[in-house]
Amino acid sequence: MDNKTPAVKMRNITKTFGPVVANDKVWLDIYRGEILALLGENGSGKTTLMNMLSGIYFPDEGTISIDGKDVVIRSPKDAFSLGIGMIHQHFKLVDVLTAAENIVLGLEGKLDLKAAAEKIRAICDAYGFEVDPDQKIYDMSVSQKQTVEIVKVLYRGADILILDEPTAVLTPQETDKLFAVLRNMRDDGKAIVIITHKMHEVEALSDRVAILRHGQFIGDMPTKRTNAQEMTNMMVGHAVTLNIERPVPVDPKPRIEVKGLTVRNIEGVVKLDSVSFTANSGEILGIAGISGSGQKELLEAIAGLQPVEAGSIEYIEDDGSREELIGKDPLSIAEMGVTLSFVPEDRLGMGLVGNMDLSDNMMLRSFRKGRSLFTDRRSPKTLAETVVRELEVSTPSVSTPVRRLSGGNVQKVLVGREIAAAPKVLLTAYAVRGLDINSSYTIYDLINRQKAEGVAVIYVGEDLDVLLELADRILVLCGGKVSGIVPGRGAKKRDVGMMMTKLGGNG
Ligand SMILES: Nc1ncnc2c1ncn2[C@@H]1O[C@H](COP(=O)(O)OP(=O)(O)O)[C@@H](O)[C@H]1O
Numbered sequence: 001m002d003n004k005t006p007a008v009k010m011r012n013i014t015k016t017f018g019p020v021v022a023n024d025k026v027w028l029d030i031y032r033g034e035i036l037a038l039l040g041e042n043g044s045g046k047t048t049l050m051n052m053l054s055g056i057y058f059p060d061e062g063t064i065s066i067d068g069k070d071v072v073i074r075s076p077k078d079a080f081s082l083g084i085g086m087i088h089q090h091f092k093l094v095d096v097l098t099a100a101e102n103i104v105l106g107l108e109g110k111l112d113l114k115a116a117a118e119k120i121r122a123i124c125d126a127y128g129f130e131v132d133p134d135q136k137i138y139d140m141s142v143s144q145k146q147t148v149e150i151v152k153v154l155y156r157g158a159d160i161l162i163l164d165e166p167t168a169v170l171t172p173q174e175t176d177k178l179f180a181v182l183r184n185m186r187d188d189g190k191a192i193v194i195i196t197h198k199m200h201e202v203e204a205l206s207d208r209v210a211i212l213r214h215g216q217f218i219g220d221m222p223t224k225r226t227n228a229q230e231m232t233n234m235m236v237g238h239a240v241t242l243n244i245e246r247p248v249p250v251d252p253k254p255r256i257e258v259k260g261l262t263v264r265n266i267e268g269v270v271k272l273d274s275v276s277f278t279a280n281s282g283e284i285l286g287i288a289g290i291s292g293s294g295q296k297e298l299l300e301a302i303a304g305l306q307p308v309e310a311g312s313i314e315y316i317e318d319d320g321s322r323e324e325l326i327g328k329d330p331l332s333i334a335e336m337g338v339t340l341s342f343v344p345e346d347r348l349g350m351g352l353v354g355n356m357d358l359s360d361n362m363m364l365r366s367f368r369k370g371r372s373l374f375t376d377r378r379s380p381k382t383l384a385e386t387v388v389r390e391l392e393v394s395t396p397s398v399s400t401p402v403r404r405l406s407g408g409n410v411q412k413v414l415v416g417r418e419i420a421a422a423p424k425v426l427l428t429a430y431a432v433r434g435l436d437i438n439s440s441y442t443i444y445d446l447i448n449r450q451k452a453e454g455v456a457v458i459y460v461g462e463d464l465d466v467l468l469e470l471a472d473r474i475l476v477l478c479g480g481k482v483s484g485i486v487p488g489r490g491a492k493k494r495d496v497g498m499m500m501t502k503l504g505g506n507g
């Protein structure tokens, strides 16, 4: 295959939004038969650059050529006719329609759903997808919806595919499946661009990396000739330490004791089945499990947000006295110093008002959770300023409306607020979802500082590598049951992975 002429050649691309220079004279080559990882911190201009290929934005300056010919891309339709398709971070599917209906939506000509279904099946067979053309979108998991988006793009004949943070919403198993499909497409001669913050994914999948920093092109190189450390340094612009610390817990004492906890969802399905464990002060208890194994229900039960069928959850004071949390309302539990921070799969689904500024959004969220801890202890403005400083949130000020911040920065503010305020027990789920590597390490550092101050941290994460480095102990959930509790130090990824799927569990 001809790998010499780039499928896409972008030269001197500049794009500004008012005073923000999102892309600054960027150049980029994309080749067929290659998977390119486009890297950069949150807000470095990756999405903007790719949106100019997919016809969402039009560059202020610069040229784009496809297969050596200069082109003008004024709309997504123009992009499709050039074979460019983009899978966005936020899906654009119609919930009440089926997969097939969504895929053919907007196409010209006679609508033949039967023929469409056949073509969809052929695409699925060719690359190893699983899509039921007749399934309604509202019945699908996030991963299935993403598959529909990809098939939709292929159906329109795309051979240059751009995926914007596709794995941010996937479990490790779903990610593996997606990567197998992407490799098939690469081997089939398609050009693939993937945006991701996960270094091990970059190393496992991509052939080449290109790095943006503050809207500028910093460099590109074959993935084999670089490593996570070098890529991170290039993204951030200075040397970054990539080790997660695991200080030995100082004087750990039982803080939360859970016994025989059983929870059913509204359909009556058992989500937690006789779960028992102790969380200690000054310790990070990591919760591992494939998505939907009961992680959410566990944290919500402790926070008082989940009806419990059986069992007990005791809060243990410094003097050893115990208090049952089940039956207490979320506000009382929060006032005892138990705080919950939960980043949903779709991180834009968080309760935010775009037109309100950072400070006001902080207040809003604490009220939504039924809490007033922050509002009476310190002003939301002081808190917002602390979080912005600690987490290096890029915003002109805390009075900037949230809608002007990039998604990653908004998330830092929300997660940071919970962490910064955690007094006794910190329940946190998916804290670094969608965050760039530097911000993620800032969060790990903050969590470790909480631990050093004696907070009992219960950390639900989807990155097993991180759990193995960060957690003092790892509790593995499988189908709502505890399949084991292992020390973080010395735990093997493979063993924990098997416990997650019950293959090698000891429970
Ligand atoms: N529609 C927009 N209006 C105003 N500013 C924007 C818009 N889209 C992106 N930006 C800004 O441009 C910069 C680059 O954003 P983006 O391309 O989304 O970064 P990345 O995808 O690398 O996280 C950020 O400062 C962001 O706030």
Ligand SMILES: [Mg+2]
Binding pocket: 046, 047, 048, 164
């Ligand atoms: Mg982006």
